[in-house]
Amino acid sequence: MEAAFTTILIRVATGLFLWYIISALWHYSLFYRMGIPGPRPYPVLGTFGYMIRQGFRDFQISNYERYRGNKVYGIFDGAQPMLVLRDLDMIRDVCVKHFNSFVNRRSFALQPPADHVLNMLKDDHWKNVRSVVSPTFSSGRVRRMYPHVALSTTNLVKRLKESAESGEMIELKDTISRFSVDVIAGAGFGVQINSHEDTENNLVNAIRDMIGHSGVRAFVTFFCPWLVSVFNFLGLNMYATKSRKIFFSFVDAALEKRKEEKAGGLPKRNDFLQLMLEAQDDGSDFMNDNLSREEEKALNTGTTRKPLTHLDYQGQALIFVLGAYDTLSSVISFTLFILSLNPECLRRVQEEIDEKLRGKAIPSMEEASELTYLDMCVNESIRMFPPGVLLDRMCNKECTVQGVRIPKGVGVSFHVYAIHHDPELWPDPEIFNPERFTPENKANRHPVAHMSFGHGPRNCVGMRLAQLEIKVALAGILRHLTPVPCEKTVYPVKLEKIELRALDGLWSKMETRK
Numbered sequence: 001m002e003a004a005f006t007t008i009l010i011r012v013a014t015g016l017f018l019w020y021i022i023s024a025l026w027h028y029s030l031f032y033r034m035g036i037p038g039p040r041p042y043p044v045l046g047t048f049g050y051m052i053r054q055g056f057r058d059f060q061i062s063n064y065e066r067y068r069g070n071k072v073y074g075i076f077d078g079a080q081p082m083l084v085l086r087d088l089d090m091i092r093d094v095c096v097k098h099f100n101s102f103v104n105r106r107s108f109a110l111q112p113p114a115d116h117v118l119n120m121l122k123d124d125h126w127k128n129v130r131s132v133v134s135p136t137f138s139s140g141r142v143r144r145m146y147p148h149v150a151l152s153t154t155n156l157v158k159r160l161k162e163s164a165e166s167g168e169m170i171e172l173k174d175t176i177s178r179f180s181v182d183v184i185a186g187a188g189f190g191v192q193i194n195s196h197e198d199t200e201n202n203l204v205n206a207i208r209d210m211i212g213h214s215g216v217r218a219f220v221t222f223f224c225p226w227l228v229s230v231f232n233f234l235g236l237n238m239y240a241t242k243s244r245k246i247f248f249s250f251v252d253a254a255l256e257k258r259k260e261e262k263a264g265g266l267p268k269r270n271d272f273l274q275l276m277l278e279a280q281d282d283g284s285d286f287m288n289d290n291l292s293r294e295e296e297k298a299l300n301t302g303t304t305r306k307p308l309t310h311l312d313y314q315g316q317a318l319i320f321v322l323g324a325y326d327t328l329s330s331v332i333s334f335t336l337f338i339l340s341l342n343p344e345c346l347r348r349v350q351e352e353i354d355e356k357l358r359g360k361a362i363p364s365m366e367e368a369s370e371l372t373y374l375d376m377c378v379n380e381s382i383r384m385f386p387p388g389v390l391l392d393r394m395c396n397k398e399c400t401v402q403g404v405r406i407p408k409g410v411g412v413s414f415h416v417y418a419i420h421h422d423p424e425l426w427p428d429p430e431i432f433n434p435e436r437f438t439p440e441n442k443a444n445r446h447p448v449a450h451m452s453f454g455h456g457p458r459n460c461v462g463m464r465l466a467q468l469e470i471k472v473a474l475a476g477i478l479r480h481l482t483p484v485p486c487e488k489t490v491y492p493v494k495l496e497k498i499e500l501r502a503l504d505g506l507w508s509k510m511e512t513r514k
């Protein structure tokens with residue numbers, strides 16, 4: 001009896017194992033059956049193992065070269081089949097013309113409110129929240145956030161001037177990260193701090209802690225989404241529990257306060273939370289100049305909007321932190337660093353700043369928009385060191401794009417780092433050359449050859465604020481100081497495998513301008 005039971009058990013186990021092997025073989029042979037090339041996938045990890053071994057950027061570059069001549073190639077992020085689009089017309093069409101078949105990004109079920117951040121939302125929920133968040137970044141509303149940016153820039157310049165006086169070497173990313181946190185606290189939540197001096201602020205420490213803890217877990221769960229259930233089961237959250245509590249209690253109290261102030265007719269504040277509440281109340285068409293025509297069409301503005309829920313507000317408060325922190329500090333610090341190594345470009349930038357600012361310490365919004373050569377340098381620096389290296393969309397309806405059939409459930413990936421370093425699009429891609437961004441050169445290039453802020457209705461919603469912050473900070477610094485290489489400077493920059501982080505740091509020294 002016992003022997004018979006054991007035999008049945010062995011047969012069932014063998015059957016299940018064979019079933020798993022056959023279904024895995026079938027699943028992972030999808031691209032082979034479609035006649036699409038790609039690196040060989042393995043069960044569970046797919047092609048993710050190569051990415052870990054080689055690092056994000058080298059994986060992208062090597063496959064981009066290997067499949068040159070193909071419009072697409074296939075990879076598996078864990079079990080998720082992804083078509084990497086090499087062809088720029090395909091990327092453009094997926095982002096705009098076929099937007100309705102590719103509305104959503106890949107997302108994974110995080111614990112609330114992290115599952116309510118805009119970049120994770122899907123379909124109508126995404127449309128509803130985006131139609132409130134987009135007008136929050138209209139030029140009129142960004143103007144109201146500007147004083148926070150200016151104040152944080154003044155504090156940053158003061159800190160850098162002190163370093164110039166003492167002759168201290170500066171790790172740019174670390175110093176600029178403090179500026180990033182100050183801008184987030186001010187422009188996001190109306191809390192004015194100077195984290196170069198005040199290291200004990202509870203909110204700032206909570207923000208820094210949440211960011212520090214989220215990276216690895218977010219990365220792992222992105223590629224192995226089933227791990228989210230394991231995390232949930234073990235009671236682990238993406239963000240450290242104490243910091244999470246501090247942050248969301250602060251957001252809840254701030255939202256309540258703004259509602260009370262409105263009811264009491266008190267003057268309006270000028271931060272993201274306030275502006276989001278106003279954008280919700282005003283209706284979608286008010287001051288909506290942040291919407292591109294494509295976005296307007298995709299969002300179908302004019303139709304009735306549902307009020308955002310409390311979780312929606314909490315989620316957007318979180319994305320204000322996560323979307324802005326590392327991106328901004330990376331762009332500003334890499335641009336300063338690369339300028340310190342290209343004195344001729346630096347000289348031109350400083351001449352332009354002197355001419356446009358006419359003695360002022362910090363540029364106004366209008367003056368910042370006139371700094372066109374600085375803009376070219378920033379674009380070139382983001383091309384070389386893009387913060388968003390891996391963009392994607394999920395196919396929710398079978399679709400043929402530029403002659404390639406994309407089945408429902410398959411994702412499409414844009415390997416931005418490889419595109420930005422493709423020598424056919426960018427001759428000598430490792431050389432810093434702002435001339436690539438003259439209006440003529442830009443007009444002659446494919447619109448998605450440079451996609452630092454993404455493309456189409458699902459592009460970066462905070463782009464306008466980000467561009468203002470970057471230019472105000474850089475102009476404020478370079479108006480007074482000149483970054484120069486120092487003993488600790490290492491170039492070419494060796495990047496960490498996954499994050500956009502220089503392994504040897506971005507070291508520089510500031511000299512006071514005469």
Ligand code: HEM
Nearest residue numbers: 118119323324327388452453454455458459460461462466
């Ligand atoms: C230099 C700074 C920044 C860079 C390079 C950057 C880059 C990007 C990129 C590449 C995307 C994906 C676009 C796509 O899939 O087509 C994105 C999305 C997004 N970004 Fe940014 N970003 C920056 C700053 C910001 C800031 C300051 C905020 C908010 C305050 C922000 C909020 C967002 C949000 C919410 C999304 C998701 C949009 C959606 O799904 O509808 N970003 N960003």
